[in-house]
Amino acid sequence: MTQLFNTAATPIAELRSVFKSFSTAGGHELKVLEQIDLAVHEGELLALLGQSGSGKSTILRCLTGLIEPSSGRVLHKGETLRGINEDASVVFQTFALYPWLTVEQNVAVGLMAHQVSRAERDAAVDRVIELIGLGNYHAAYPRELSGGMRQRVGIARALVSQPRLLCLDEAFSALDVLTAENLRQELISLWRSPDTGLSSIFMVTHSIAEAVEMATRIVVLFPRPGRLGLVLENALPYPRDEKSPEFQRLVSLIHECITTTTLPDIPADVPVAGQPISRARNRMESIPLVPVGQILGLLSILNDAPELSNIYDISDEVGKEFGETIALVKAAEILELVETPKQEVRFTELGRRFVAADRETRQAIFAKQVFKLRLFHIIIALLEEYEEVEAERIIKDIGSALPYDNPEKTFQTMIAWGRYAGLMDFNAQTGMVFVPKSDTVAEESA
Ligand code: ADP
Ligand code: MG
Numbered sequence: 001m002t003q004l005f006n007t008a009a010t011p012i013a014e015l016r017s018v019f020k021s022f023s024t025a026g027g028h029e030l031k032v033l034e035q036i037d038l039a040v041h042e043g044e045l046l047a048l049l050g051q052s053g054s055g056k057s058t059i060l061r062c063l064t065g066l067i068e069p070s071s072g073r074v075l076h077k078g079e080t081l082r083g084i085n086e087d088a089s090v091v092f093q094t095f096a097l098y099p100w101l102t103v104e105q106n107v108a109v110g111l112m113a114h115q116v117s118r119a120e121r122d123a124a125v126d127r128v129i130e131l132i133g134l135g136n137y138h139a140a141y142p143r144e145l146s147g148g149m150r151q152r153v154g155i156a157r158a159l160v161s162q163p164r165l166l167c168l169d170e171a172f173s174a175l176d177v178l179t180a181e182n183l184r185q186e187l188i189s190l191w192r193s194p195d196t197g198l199s200s201i202f203m204v205t206h207s208i209a210e211a212v213e214m215a216t217r218i219v220v221l222f223p224r225p226g227r228l229g230l231v232l233e234n235a236l237p238y239p240r241d242e243k244s245p246e247f248q249r250l251v252s253l254i255h256e257c258i259t260t261t262t263l264p265d266i267p268a269d270v271p272v273a274g275q276p277i278s279r280a281r282n283r284m285e286s287i288p289l290v291p292v293g294q295i296l297g298l299l300s301i302l303n304d305a306p307e308l309s310n311i312y313d314i315s316d317e318v319g320k321e322f323g324e325t326i327a328l329v330k331a332a333e334i335l336e337l338v339e340t341p342k343q344e345v346r347f348t349e350l351g352r353r354f355v356a357a358d359r360e361t362r363q364a365i366f367a368k369q370v371f372k373l374r375l376f377h378i379i380i381a382l383l384e385e386y387e388e389v390e391a392e393r394i395i396k397d398i399g400s401a402l403p404y405d406n407p408e409k410t411f412q413t414m415i416a417w418g419r420y421a422g423l424m425d426f427n428a429q430t431g432m433v434f435v436p437k438s439d440t441v442a443e444e445s446a
Contacts, residue, residue, distance in 0.1 A: 055226025
C-alpha cells in the first residue's frame with residue numbers, strides 16, 4: 001500500500017468489533033451493541049439510521065470517546081482512541097445550552113477544552129456566529145430564542161473549535177418541520193464548503209427521509225441487540241429533491257429492508273438459519289413495548305380505512321415514526337390479529353372478529369392470544385403456583401430469557417397486556433403480581 005492510499009483510507013473515527021452492555025435500573029445486564037464495525041471516512045456524510053432504543057446514541061458516544069465499549073476497539077485516525085476524540089464535536093437533540101450565558105458565551109463553551117488566546121477565541125466565536133446566522137443574537141439569552149435558534153447555538157458551539165468531524169444526535173428531531181429543513185440545508189452547505197475545515201459528518205437519525213436527503217452513505221442499525229444491517233451508498237446530487245424518483249426509490253428500499261427484517265414473511269415455528277429475527281413461536285420471543293391502547297387504535301384505523309394496507313401509508317395516517325408503527329404492527333402480528341405479507345398489513349380472520357366484538361369477547365380473545373406467547377408463561381406459570389409473585393423475581397427471569405431487552409420495560413408492557421387480558425395485575429405498592437379476583441377472567445378455551 002502506498003503512503004498516499006494509507007492516509008486517504010484511514011478513517012477519522014472507527015469502531016472495530018464493538019460490544020456494549022449496560023446495567024439497567026434493576027441491575028440487570030442489557031446487551032445493547034453487538035459486533036459493531038463502523039468507520040467514518042474523511043469527506044463523507046454518514047447517517048446511522050435506526051429505531052428508538054436500537055443503540056444509535058450509544059454508537060455515537062463510543063465513537064467520540066464519551067463512553068467506552070464493553071469490548072472491541074475505538075480508533076481515531078488509525079490509532080487507539082484515548083479519551084475524547086479531539087477532532088469531533090457533538091450536537092445533541094436537546095439544546096443543552098446554559099440559560100445564564102449569552103449566545104456568545106454559550107458558543108465560547110465549545111472552545112473551553114482548547115488552548116486559545118482571548119483574541120483568538122473572540123474571533124472564532126464571531127466567525128461561527130455569523131456563519132450559523134446568529135449575527136443579531138450575540139448578547140441574547142437562550143430563553144429569548146426560538147427552538148430553531150437555540151439549536152443553531154448548539155451547532156455553532158460544536159463548530160467553533162473547527163472540528164473535522166461533526167456528530168449530530170437526532171439534532172433536528174425537536175424542531176418544527178420548516179426550521180429543521182432549513183438547518184439541514186445549511187449544514188449540508190457548510191459541510192460542502194471547502195473553507196470550514198469540516199470534513200465529515202456523522203449523523204444519527206430515526207428519519208429515513210432525513211438520511212436520504214443528507215447522507216452520502218447510510219447504515220441501518222437493527223435493534224435488540226444493535227447490529228449493523230443494510231449499508232447503502234447514496235450518490236444523488238445535492239440539492240436533493242424529495243419528490244424525485246431516485247430519492248423515493250432509496251426511501252422505499254430502506255423501508256422495505258426494515259420492514260422485512262422486522263416482520264419477515266416466514267411462517268411461525270420454522271426457524272430460518274441466518275435470519276436475524278426468528279418468528280418461531282417455540283422460542284422465547286420478545287414483545288414490542290407498546291401499550292394495548294395503541295394496538296387497539298391501530299386495529300381501529302385499519303378497520304375504518306381498509307385502503308390503508310401498506311405500512312408507509314399507515315405510518316403517515318397514525319402520524320408516527322416508521323419504527324414506532326412497525327412496533328405496533330408487530331405487536332398486532334404476534335397476537336395473530338394481523339398478518340404482514342410483503343409490505344402489506346391485513347387483518348387475520350381472528351383480527352376481524354376481534355374488532356367486531358364487544359368488550360368482553362375482545363378481552364377473551366386477547367387473553368387467549370397472550371396465553372400463546374411463551375414469554376407470558378414466565379408469569380403465568382408462577383401465578384399457577386403462587387397467589388402472588390414478586391415482580392423482582394419475574395423481572396429477573398425475563399432478563400435471563402431475553403438478554404437484549406430491558407427486563408423492567410418488558411415487564412411493564414407484559415403487565416399492561418396481561419391486565420387488559422384479565423390474566424394478571426400488579427400492585428406497585430407491594431411490588432407483587434397477582435391474578436385479578438374478578439369473574440371476567442377469560443377461559444383458556446375462550
Ligand atoms: P437510540 O439512541 O437508538 O434511541 P440508545 O443508544 O440511547 O438508543 O439506547 C439503546 C439502549 O441502551 C436502550 O435500551 C437504552 O435504554 C439503553 N441504555 C442507553 N444508555 C444506557 C445507560 N447509561 N444505562 C442503561 N441503559 C442504557
Ligand atoms: Mg438516541
